[in-house]
Amino acid sequence: MKTNKQSILRTALCVAVMTTGFGCSEKAAVTQPDTSDTLATPEAGSRTVAKPAVAEPVVAKDILKRMAEFLAKTPRFSVNLTGSYEVLQESGQKIEFGENRKIIVSRPNGLRVEVEHSDGEKHLVQYNGKEITTFSPSQNVYAQVSKPGGIDDAVMYFLKDLGMRLPLAILLTSRFPAEIERRTQALDYVEKTVIDGTPTHHLAGRTETVDYQVWIPEGSQPLPLRIVLTYKNAEGQPDFRAQFSNWNLAPEIQDNQFTFTPPEGARKIVFLAELPKIALKGTTNPEHTGGQK
Numbered sequence: 001m002k003t004n005k006q007s008i009l010r011t012a013l014c015v016a017v018m019t020t021g022f023g024c025s026e027k028a029a030v031t032q033p034d035t036s037d038t039l040a041t042p043e044a045g046s047r048t049v050a051k052p053a054v055a056e057p058v059v060a061k062d063i064l065k066r067m068a069e070f071l072a073k074t075p076r077f078s079v080n081l082t083g084s085y086e087v088l089q090e091s092g093q094k095i096e097f098g099e100n101r102k103i104i105v106s107r108p109n110g111l112r113v114e115v116e117h118s119d120g121e122k123h124l125v126q127y128n129g130k131e132i133t134t135f136s137p138s139q140n141v142y143a144q145v146s147k148p149g150g151i152d153d154a155v156m157y158f159l160k161d162l163g164m165r166l167p168l169a170i171l172l173t174s175r176f177p178a179e180i181e182r183r184t185q186a187l188d189y190v191e192k193t194v195i196d197g198t199p200t201h202h203l204a205g206r207t208e209t210v211d212y213q214v215w216i217p218e219g220s221q222p223l224p225l226r227i228v229l230t231y232k233n234a235e236g237q238p239d240f241r242a243q244f245s246n247w248n249l250a251p252e253i254q255d256n257q258f259t260f261t262p263p264e265g266a267r268k269i270v271f272l273a274e275l276p277k278i279a280l281k282g283t284t285n286p287e288h289t290g291g292q293k
Helices: 002-009 055-073 151-161 176-183 272-280
Strands: 038-040 048-050 076-088 094-106 110-117 122-127 131-136 141-146 186-195 198-206 210-217 226-231 239-248 267-269
Touching (some): 110 151
Antiparallel strands (some): 076 094, 076 239, 198 210
């Protein structure tokens, strides 16, 4: 079971098969969004949410836009994320695994994501305006590629060109408002609720490949508290869930947090997506590609 988990949804290096995260195009067949009149909850339709009145979609859109624009315009922030994701087993059963992430963003060129999976395995992703680096401490290997241009370009390159996994990565970019508006095909206001004593708006949206739910607090800082993604074109329609905590809009940041310094004995390998380029150059030694994993 652990091997199946790693082969499908592992975060870091080219030594494993990677899947793209939220914000990437998927190669699965595209399905049309549900056009029924209700939004069913997981309890097999035991509770439904009627389609909102004409004025309410405008409210939902405004709430979502306000959240996206606030986050995109925040020059620096840090946040902790507790996530869980489902992996479909060969038996057909979906098993849930967990991960914790610590994220630091300093626009335009600083990004750091520390990931720890439920099995204790850790990964690090860093960007300093010049290079993207991923590091696996347990294997003491890292991959690094040049990518100038800022966080936005680096994130999209990381997901689309390198084929790496980083769910919710689009939230880290300044293009988030435009992307979420362009991709959202339907948006509902589900309810007003309370999370940890904070009045919160619960929204549900649909894109071509992902159904999403987001909980956004009222007040002057509309930072997401919870997000659920359902990959509806993937086999078994697995979910990814994220709970956000410790938002800090003025974190103390040092430049060396974004620049990788290889530890003693660390071995440099390449991203899986770079293998065709290396093959063209005649360099196919597994030692150079991570093929000995």
